[in-house]
Amino acid sequence: MISTSIFQDYQLLDAGDKEKLESWNGIILRRPDPMALWPKLKPDIWDSAMAYYHRSNKGGGYWEYKKKLPEAWKVQFQDLTFKVSPTNFKHTGLFPEQAANWEYINKLINNQKDVKVLNLFAYTGGATMAASKAGAEEVVHVDAAKGMIEWAKENRDLSGLTDKKIRFIVDDCLKFMQREIRRGHKYEGIIMDPPSYGRGPDNELFKFEEKIGPLVDCAIELLSDKALFLIINTYTTGYSQTVIANLLRSKFKDKGHIEADEIGIPIIDTDYYLPCGFTTRWTK
Numbered sequence: 209m210i211s212t213s214i215f216q217d218y219q220l221l222d223a224g225d226k227e228k229l230e231s232w233n234g235i236i237l238r239r240p241d242p243m244a245l246w247p248k249l250k251p252d253i254w255d256s257a258m259a260y261y262h263r264s265n266k267g268g269g270y271w272e273y274k275k276k277l278p279e280a281w282k283v284q285f286q287d288l289t290f291k292v293s294p295t296n297f298k299h300t301g302l303f304p305e306q307a308a309n310w311e312y313i314n315k316l317i318n319n320q321k322d323v324k325v326l327n328l329f330a331y332t333g334g335a336t337m338a339a340s341k342a343g344a345e346e347v348v349h350v351d352a353a354k355g356m357i358e359w360a361k362e363n364r365d366l367s368g369l370t371d372k373k374i375r376f377i378v379d380d381c382l383k384f385m386q387r388e389i390r391r392g393h394k395y396e397g398i399i400m401d402p403p404s405y406g407r408g409p410d411n412e413l414f415k416f417e418e419k420i421g422p423l424v425d426c427a428i429e430l431l432s433d434k435a436l437f438l439i440i441n442t443y444t445t446g447y448s449q450t451v452i453a454n455l456l457r458s459k460f461k462d463k464g465h466i467e468a469d470e471i472g473i474p475i476i477d478t479d480y481y482l483p484c485g486f487t488t489r490w491t492k
């Protein structure tokens with residue numbers, strides 16, 4: 209299991225009965241999580257939730273506030289600061305399990321010169337900020353949702369990266385990669401987080417199983433001769449890390465090293481982890 213060691217402001221307090229209880233800088237949220245199939249480990253602490261996301265029968269859901277909460281607040285991960293806010297679709301603007309990849313990117317870049325990073329399906333920019341903070345000369349951040357790009361810009365400013373070279377692009381990731389290949393651009397690091405199912409900026413349908421092959425092909429073409437990493441996160445049920453590792457192995461042949469594992473979050477003061485998908489990493 210790949211998991212982050214220290215996240216100052218985030219703790220997974222408990223999970224069970226298809227729900228999780230988390231502390232986001234002291235603000236305690238209770239949200240659905242279909243992976244938590246076991247019974248709650250600490251049933252006595254769940255009343256501490258300050259906001260509770262209920263699924264509705266008609267799809268979607270709503271937050272029930274037990275206490276008045278700020279509309280948004282900050283959480284700190286090492287030297288990065290992010291805005292979190294409970295959204296209508298149960299997310300908070302951050303996937304904390306990804307902190308393991310931010311640490312990994314930080315170690316690989318480690319203030320080396322001439323490192324250009326492409327972050328695809330980049331959401332609010334956790335990996336973008338980690339790469340920029342680690343000294344990447346340029347980070348290109350691509351997401352189909354304009355609102356997510358605006359949120360990522362707030363995270364850039366909160367993390368003290370306003371003056372760094374970060375390009376924010378609203379586009380379909382595959383189309384953008386194909387254009388970058390035609391322009392002859394190259395990257396030393398690529399990270400992607402494709403959803404199981406999504407929509408591009410022109411409402412074009414994204415289905416993981418149809419797009420993962422072309423995404424990997426384009427990523428490999430965009431990696432420079434000095435490439436440091438390619439990281440692929442997947443959440444799609446039935447497509448484990450082994451599927452992606454095999455795909456990468458077939459393309460890279462004997463070049464570099466491949467590591468593939470589940471990614472998850474430890475439930476504090478227990479031996480349990482909440483699984484959050486898979487991460488497959490190629491490094492040179």
Ligand SMILES: C[S@@+](CC[C@H](N)C(=O)[O-])C[C@H]1O[C@@H](n2cnc3c(N)ncnc32)[C@H](O)[C@@H]1O
Pocket residue numbers: 301302303306329330331332333334335350351352353356379380381382401402403405406407408409414
């Ligand atoms: C699972 S989230 C990524 C989470 C993020 N990497 C993180 O850890 O913070 C998926 C993102 O992909 C974007 N997206 C979905 N389909 C897309 C497409 N075809 N092209 C670009 N972005 C897309 C969504 O807007 C969303 O922000």
